[in-house]
Amino acid sequence: MTAAQGTVTMGDVARLAGVSKMTVSNVVNNRPGVSEPVRRRVLEVVRESGYRLNVSARTLRSGRTGVLGLAVPHVNSSYFGLLAEHVIEEAARRGFHIAIEQTGAAAEGEFEAIAQSHKLQFDGLILSASGLDPQDQRLVGGGIPMVMLGERDFAASFDHVAMPNEEGTKAATEHLIDRGCRRIAIVTGAVRGEDVNVVTRRHHGYLAALLERGMAADAALLEPLDAMTAEGGRRAAHRLVDSGREVDGVVAVTDGVAQGLLRGFADRGVRVPEDVRLIGFDDIPEAALMVPSLSTVSPDHRWMAAKAIELVAARIDDPERAATEHTAPFTIVARESTR
Amino acid sequence: MTAAQGTVTMGDVARLAGVSKMTVSNVVNNRPGVSEPVRRRVLEVVRESGYRLNVSARTLRSGRTGVLGLAVPHVNSSYFGLLAEHVIEEAARRGFHIAIEQTGAAAEGEFEAIAQSHKLQFDGLILSASGLDPQDQRLVGGGIPMVMLGERDFAASFDHVAMPNEEGTKAATEHLIDRGCRRIAIVTGAVRGEDVNVVTRRHHGYLAALLERGMAADAALLEPLDAMTAEGGRRAAHRLVDSGREVDGVVAVTDGVAQGLLRGFADRGVRVPEDVRLIGFDDIPEAALMVPSLSTVSPDHRWMAAKAIELVAARIDDPERAATEHTAPFTIVARESTR
DNA sequence: ATCCGCAGCTGTATCGATAAAGATGCCGCT
DNA sequence: AGCGGCATCTTTATCGATACAGCTGCGGAT
Known part of the structure; x- marks a missing residue:
């Protein structure tokens, strides 16, 4: 076990494996265009060195975080848990992580520039406005792909997965x-x-x-x-x-x-x-x-979660697409x- | 409204305000060493330009994310909501954001390097192992400040906020x-x-x-x-x-x-x-x-949340401090x- | 008259990964 | 032989904020 000290970077892995950083990047991200021998060699070095990818660096460069925000008025409600579990699962299925944001909780003492910045951490936002909290409005706008989930109707310019x-x-x-x-x-x-x-x-x-x-x-x-x-x-x-x-x-x-x-x-x-x-x-x-x-x-909560993820994903791919509205089936x- | 196109960076703000990037950084982060007139001027430009700080860039450079992970086996349980609400509030009080991680959800198809990297996104981790999920073990180790919250006893090397x-x-x-x-x-x-x-x-x-x-x-x-x-x-x-x-x-x-x-x-x-x-x-x-x-x-759930945050914060400041154990009061x- | 210290600010290198374009070698085809 | 085509790998130029060293001017001590 080497390298307990400091952090192993992609450059270190590249050097140890005798390839370029880009190749390591391609291997780690499972991208095509890397031969089997090289891929194996790199993965071996990754394992030996205990390398871990730096998410911030990736995000800074690529502009994508792979994280979708799930904004809810309060986490302490049964309805929320029900929703969150499905949303987390469906997001994982498409390679997204979910970060839960409690809209009710006002962050005090933060400068606007910082407070606002947090939503930029998300590639998209799922807004569950089942409560009737006007605070949610803070999150609206800001130009990130957004989907309304559940009850509240906003301007029709947003994708909307509605309850029946x-x-x-x-x-x-x-x-x-x-x-x-x-x-x-x-x-x-x-x-x-x-x-x-x-x-x-x-x-x-x-x-x-x-x-x-x-x-x-x-x-x-x-x-x-x-x-x-x-x-x-x-x-x-x-x-x-x-x-x-x-x-x-x-x-x-x-x-x-x-x-x-x-x-x-x-x-x-x-x-x-x-x-x-x-x-x-x-x-x-x-x-x-x-x-x-x-x-x-x-x-059908699972249906709603899946639809919501599908819609944000689609809007991330094409920000110009027309907003659509969908109503969940029920029994x-x-x-x-x-x- | 200018600058609808592209993103306003700190450099842009600096240029518009006629100061250096570092000064803008100091103003935005509320650090000392900036005169009142300059601070006002910068804030004005921040507002006009709609500048928003890029969290990834800050994280990459500074090594701190300001985010604490709250790991729970399942979000869909009443106990979780109860806990999360207090933890989120107490964290905000100390300037931390909380990201909720569901340990039960195994991320498939992810390379170890990526999967593991997610916990590096956190300055600290609060592990609520109330279930008996062995998945939690994945999160243990990795050298980030950690606190056990609730039931499970691990090696005594971790801070622990226990139930009575x-x-x-x-x-x-x-x-x-x-x-x-x-x-x-x-x-x-x-x-x-x-x-x-x-x-x-x-x-x-x-x-x-x-x-x-x-x-x-x-x-x-x-x-x-x-x-x-x-x-x-x-x-x-x-x-x-x-x-x-x-x-x-x-x-x-x-x-x-x-x-x-x-x-x-x-x-x-x-x-x-x-x-x-x-x-x-x-x-x-x-x-x-x-x-x-x-x-x-x-x-006393609030007490537990407050204690947990206090302990992670203390360990972030001093990673070498001895682990302590605390038991919540109850009625x-x-x-x-x-x- | 000179030097010191300090508050206030600037310039630049750097964090680690990635996009995009460029280099390399190998194959088959005419 | 020559050449396009392809797969594989490398190079270069950033992304945006921050650490750190350094510069400047000014009041006070010597």
Whole structure:
């Protein structure tokens, strides 16, 4: 074992193997145009010397990092983990690494020149704007290939992999109707007139289902959330029960909110599904483990991850291509909460 | 707006401001030795030109990346999110960025030289080896400052921020005893003789509590898991109930497992806490939302994150310092599952 | 009157890898 | 023999920021 001291550079390997740096580069990067004997010799030296490629030098010269940024509002959410795992795998399949960036975390005390520079470290950016954090806007622009993943709609100039918001919620509502529910509430964020976002789209899906089945939409059956979290859902359940409204089915805007609703109903002694049936959206891993287990709209997360990677990769290759929009397929997963 | 074309370099800024590159570097990096007028002028040019620092060039030259790696077996677990959020925050406080590396994901087709190089991108590494993934071993060594976070014990040559495994589980067991439990089972991974790891340590804590309270340890009360996951816990609950063993309290090795147990008991119509009381370990966010809500050992996660960052930072400054070990403080959070 | 020290700034070599163009040798084909 | 064509390998010129040595002017000590 030599060379414990200092770092072995590509030049060192070249010298030891009796070839040029470029040839070493070609071998290490698995590029064609190197004969078998030379390739073997180089690899041997690489192993013996313990050489490790300097990523910064490569990046500086080539302008490519091989890293895609995955920007999420908060890493501490089940939905994030679900997403990240698939995205990491799909990226690896195409030779990309994923770096996770938490958009919520503002980097203080950094100069703009430095703060902004971090996104230049990425060959592309996947922006999961499932939260409603306006901070995300900071990342928009800056001219790197970008794909929106999930909920939020930005200017149409970005590639977009969308959830089946309307279709999924419509199917969820129909599922409740099929199970015999007649007074179906929807628990969701504030529905503001003009915005076209996850909340309004899912609300539309809900209304569409009622309409199609000839059921009246009742404003009293819209229970707005004070926060799109489990805790917000819990409080919503309390309000729903305490107000004495007659309800036999609930559509929750997300599984996280549904989890809170389940908890809130338990707080009040309301049984699910006996007293009220509940369906969520997302199919987070815990859905199957909740008590009762949660019926939900299950978008194909792997499909979404694969599509997102495909789109960034395509845009990296051709920055001028037209932006496209895609909607994930989904299934309704019926579990105990709607039995 | 000029300079939309190409990238603005530090040299461009220098030229426009009429100073040298080094001065621009000093200004941008907030280093001393620059007069106020010059600093203002440079910052103005930085703003006008839209200059952004090239991180790769800086890294290549300076040898520091300002990035700490956080290696976890899987990003798709509640425990991970809990940890990551705090680690990211604490790192930011000290001017570090965090890059998340999933150790479970083996990068195929990559040459060793490239695969290995990725950890050189980090100034330090925080290894959360809570799973029992041997892949983690790949990351060990390689001479970068490293801290073990959480469960796993490696050679004592690393800094280590440990969970209060023994103390916590002992307190959890005592909590069950205080609540009147007399036949307390422990659901955990396989306890192999020599290994000193999270499983054996927690098991010791459990035994210590029984001993101290004058209760006999019964081998029939050790229910081993086939997997340290929620699904594994669910199956363990089924076995526990189906075997007809008399049990009135259960200590689960993690909250994830406890979640599965809760679900498994529900499957069998066993009520928690009426028929059996249950306590977990970790205090993951869902613990409060489970039905019934889960009592658990709550280690101070923020403290652990802060300590880990502190330790890597110290080791970066002085690679020769002796390794130290620290154990997180904890509290017992009593919720419905032990009411 | 001279020298020293220091704050403030500049000039240049350098970090390690790569793109692009150039050199080399070998083959087959006319 | 001659020559294009190809595969293989080498050379040269960067990429952008930073370390380091060095230059300059100025106030204060000698």
